[in-house]
Amino acid sequence: MGKSRSITGEKAMIAALRRRLPTADSFKFGIRVGIGDDGAILDPPRGHSIVVTTDFSLETIHFRREWHSPESVGHRCLARGLSDLAAMGANPLAAFLSLALPAELIKGNPSWRDRFLDGFLVLAKRFRIPLAGGDTAQSPSLAANKRTNGLALADIIAIGSVPPGRALLRSGAKPGDRIYVTGFLGGAAAELRQLEANLRKFRNCKSGPTENPNPHPHLFPEPRINVGEWLSKNRKATAAIDLTDGLSTDLNHICEESQLAATIDAAAIPVHPLAKKTDSSGPLQLALHGGEDYELLFTVSPNLRIPRIISGVPIAPIGTMRRHTARLPRILLIDEKSQKSALKPGGWEHYK
Amino acid sequence: MGKSRSITGEKAMIAALRRRLPTADSFKFGIRVGIGDDGAILDPPRGHSIVVTTDFSLETIHFRREWHSPESVGHRCLARGLSDLAAMGANPLAAFLSLALPAELIKGNPSWRDRFLDGFLVLAKRFRIPLAGGDTAQSPSLAANKRTNGLALADIIAIGSVPPGRALLRSGAKPGDRIYVTGFLGGAAAELRQLEANLRKFRNCKSGPTENPNPHPHLFPEPRINVGEWLSKNRKATAAIDLTDGLSTDLNHICEESQLAATIDAAAIPVHPLAKKTDSSGPLQLALHGGEDYELLFTVSPNLRIPRIISGVPIAPIGTMRRHTARLPRILLIDEKSQKSALKPGGWEHYK
Numbered sequence: 001m002g003k004s005r006s007i008t009g010e011k012a013m014i015a016a017l018r019r020r021l022p023t024a025d026s027f028k029f030g031i032r033v034g035i036g037d038d039g040a041i042l043d044p045p046r047g048h049s050i051v052v053t054t055d056f057s058l059e060t061i062h063f064r065r066e067w068h069s070p071e072s073v074g075h076r077c078l079a080r081g082l083s084d085l086a087a088m089g090a091n092p093l094a095a096f097l098s099l100a101l102p103a104e105l106i107k108g109n110p111s112w113r114d115r116f117l118d119g120f121l122v123l124a125k126r127f128r129i130p131l132a133g134g135d136t137a138q139s140p141s142l143a144a145n146k147r148t149n150g151l152a153l154a155d156i157i158a159i160g161s162v163p164p165g166r167a168l169l170r171s172g173a174k175p176g177d178r179i180y181v182t183g184f185l186g187g188a189a190a191e192l193r194q195l196e197a198n199l200r201k202f203r204n205c206k207s208g209p210t211e212n213p214n215p216h217p218h219l220f221p222e223p224r225i226n227v228g229e230w231l232s233k234n235r236k237a238t239a240a241i242d243l244t245d246g247l248s249t250d251l252n253h254i255c256e257e258s259q260l261a262a263t264i265d266a267a268a269i270p271v272h273p274l275a276k277k278t279d280s281s282g283p284l285q286l287a288l289h290g291g292e293d294y295e296l297l298f299t300v301s302p303n304l305r306i307p308r309i310i311s312g313v314p315i316a317p318i319g320t321m322r323r324h325t326a327r328l329p330r331i332l333l334i335d336e337k338s339q340k341s342a343l344k345p346g347g348w349e350h351y352k
Numbered sequence: 353m354g355k356s357r358s359i360t361g362e363k364a365m366i367a368a369l370r371r372r373l374p375t376a377d378s379f380k381f382g383i384r385v386g387i388g389d390d391g392a393i394l395d396p397p398r399g400h401s402i403v404v405t406t407d408f409s410l411e412t413i414h415f416r417r418e419w420h421s422p423e424s425v426g427h428r429c430l431a432r433g434l435s436d437l438a439a440m441g442a443n444p445l446a447a448f449l450s451l452a453l454p455a456e457l458i459k460g461n462p463s464w465r466d467r468f469l470d471g472f473l474v475l476a477k478r479f480r481i482p483l484a485g486g487d488t489a490q491s492p493s494l495a496a497n498k499r500t501n502g503l504a505l506a507d508i509i510a511i512g513s514v515p516p517g518r519a520l521l522r523s524g525a526k527p528g529d530r531i532y533v534t535g536f537l538g539g540a541a542a543e544l545r546q547l548e549a550n551l552r553k554f555r556n557c558k559s560g561p562t563e564n565p566n567p568h569p570h571l572f573p574e575p576r577i578n579v580g581e582w583l584s585k586n587r588k589a590t591a592a593i594d595l596t597d598g599l600s601t602d603l604n605h606i607c608e609e610s611q612l613a614a615t616i617d618a619a620a621i622p623v624h625p626l627a628k629k630t631d632s633s634g635p636l637q638l639a640l641h642g643g644e645d646y647e648l649l650f651t652v653s654p655n656l657r658i659p660r661i662i663s664g665v666p667i668a669p670i671g672t673m674r675r676h677t678a679r680l681p682r683i684l685l686i687d688e689k690s691q692k693s694a695l696k697p698g699g700w701e702h703y704k
Contacts, residue, residue, distance in 0.1 A: 037440070037521055037522050037523075037609070038405060038436045038437075038439040038440050038522070038592075038593060038594060039403045039404055039405035039436050039437065039439075039440045039442070039510075039512075040403070040404050040405070041401050041402070041403055041440075041514070041519050042401065042402040042403075042404060043401050043402070043516070044396070044402060046398070046399060047398060049393045049394065049395050050393070050394040050395070050396060050402060050511075051391045051392070051393055051394075052391055052392050052394060052446070052448060052484070052485065052509070052511060053390060053391035053392070053485070054448050054449075054450045054485065054486050054487045054507070054509055055450075055487050056450050056452060056487050056489045056507075058452060058489055058491075058492050058505070059492060060492040060493070061452070061489055061490060061491075061492055062489075084390045084391050085390075085391065087390040087391075088389070088390050088391045088393075090391070094404070096404060096406050096509070097406075098406045098407075098408050098450075098507045100408055100410060100413070132404070133404065133405070133406065134406050135406045135407050135408050135507070137408045137410055137413055137414075138413060139410075139413075140410050140411060140412040140413055140503050140505075141412070151492050153410070153505060155406070155408075155450045155487070155507040157404070157406055157448070157509050158391075159402075159404060160391075162393070164395070167393050169389055170389050170390070171389075240390075241390060242390060257389070
């Protein structure tokens with residue numbers, strides 16, 4: 001009861017984390033007390049605001065153990081949090097991980113947990129973000145569930161900092177602003193379909209060096225931290241969001257929060273090569289509704305110039321923000337034949 | 353897949369939270385962007401350190417829906433986070449809640465979720481801590497589990513601030529320091545036994561006005577925020593921890609982190625009246641090992657005086673820190689007949 005601090009395996013986990021984590025002073029910001037006290041102490045840059053974001057990674061909802069390698073689950077768990085920081089233009093300070101696992105996943109060498117942490121910590125190291133604390137617990141056991149004694153449940157908390165007034169919000173877009181996206185869209189949905197069709201091929205998939213286009217946009221999405229920081233630092237973007245639910249849904253969020261509408265040019269959307277190979281549904285559909293690409297969508301005043309590449313990531317202008325009127329749909333899509341249609345928030349289906 | 357932002361009921365939840373939450377400027381610190389953007393922006397007091405803590409509240413591990421009223425689950429969820437801040441001497445800034453529920457718990461008026469949030473927000477309001485964000489998701493459905501389609505899963509993130517160098521750590525105790533505890537011990541374990549024996553009696557239990565001793569130490573534990581802040585502000589405590597796992601286990605944490613040992617006077621331990629009524633096991637056993645009292649244990653230099661009451665909470669001296677030697681056990685318990693015994697970390701049993 002309330003004993004998550006002393007369950008079997010927790011001391012071992014704390015000890016394992018302490019061993020594996022770099023010392024505090026190898027990071028940008030001092031974490032004076034991390035794993036092992038009642039809380040962690042962070043010293044954000046003086047006068048900066050703090051950005052906080054939390055995201056669940058729940059087995060069967062956000063991943064499947066049969067589908068995703070443990071390294072992919074760990075990477076995706078942290079990437080969800082970092083991508084939110086990127087969308088706010090924040091500089092990552094620290095990550096916290098609440099992790100509940102069934103006993104079977106902490107057995108073996110390496111255990112599922114070890115491989116999960118590998119995936120998590122490889123990404124953390126790349127962005128020099130310390131895992132500063134969290135909670136561990138035994139996953140609720142479900143005797144009636146024959147497949148497993150419990151599910152893997154994670155919650156990632158990502159904390160960043162941003163100079164006062166520099167955070168990128170969803171609500172700041174202005175009529176006439178140009179709409180941009182980073183990288184390529186539809187790749188995550190396309191790779192998920194490949195995964196479904198051939199689980200064995202991806203079973204031991206680990207992340208490789210960062211490339212554009214990302215060869216594993218679903219299994220190892222790349223949070224666009226550097227682009228977000230660049231946009232905030234150079235005061236370029238009026239609004240931003242990360243593409244988790246799909247372009248059609250997330251652009252709708254920007255429209256709603258900014259009380260505007262948008263027109264999108266289908267031919268300008270950078271479709272991921274994996275989506276172009278997909279024939280079961282149109283590549284454009286995957287790029288518009290696929291979701292989980294973790295690319296950034298942002299809006300910029302038409303008076304400002306945006307480079308074609310920021311921090312190695314291609315940037316594409318795809319449309320324009322405009323006032324919302326009864327005459328036109330919230331999001332107007334203009335296709336390659338100049339035909340106009342309404343783009344409804346489509347998003348992506350849950351695992352059934 | 354990764355669609356926790358757009359699942360059924362989430363928009364309703366965000367809307368419900370926005371309606372129910374006080375506006376930002378009614379709180380001590382401005383939360384400029386909370387629920388509804390990619391992250392929340394907090395402005396901590398200038399130059400202060402940030403304290404971050406996360407705690408799971410998982411059905412069947414930390415609570416049972418048949419045992420705990422939804423208000424109790426919500427209260428206990430937040431209390432776990434606030435108690436960690438109290439143990440660090442931090443001033444609460446904001447709370448974040450990741451909450452995954454099965455569909456059945458968001459139906460009805462009031463739904464289980466509404467009552468959970470009531471319990472959560474009543475406590476939040478008392479400490480003027482805003483619920484600034486979080487995540488929501490559908491709970492993983494477990495078709496094989498007949499009792500339910502899924503379990504209620506929560507993760508609380510509590511963020512506080514503390515002036516530089518003033519945080520209360522577990523590692524700062526010195527030989528000769530006096531050991532103190534707040535309030536009364538063993539009450540939570542005693543009430544849990546009452547609960548087991550008579551579920552119906554507690555089904556609709558809501559929290560009442562704050563009292564000492566707390567009439568519902570298990571269902572509505574009181575985080576000792578004010579005492580923690582007082583200790584930090586007045587530079588009184590050398591180390592502190594909250595009693596989640598039981599005095600015997602948590603004092604052992606202080607001993608280990610401070611590389612010391614301790615001697616405890618059994619007669620000085622403030623046993624909760626509910627524990628005194630328990631006859632199935634000795635009241636002292638509940639006070640020593642019961643856990644979940646969420647009282648503070650802290651150490652103070654023998655040269656400093658500690659009032660008997662801080663912020664309305666009784667304070668009791670119960671022993672002394674000393675150097676660890678091979679001659680004596682890590683924690684020595686002296687009973688009422690001056691008999692000495694080793695106090696081993698006992699803790700409390702999980703739900704089976």
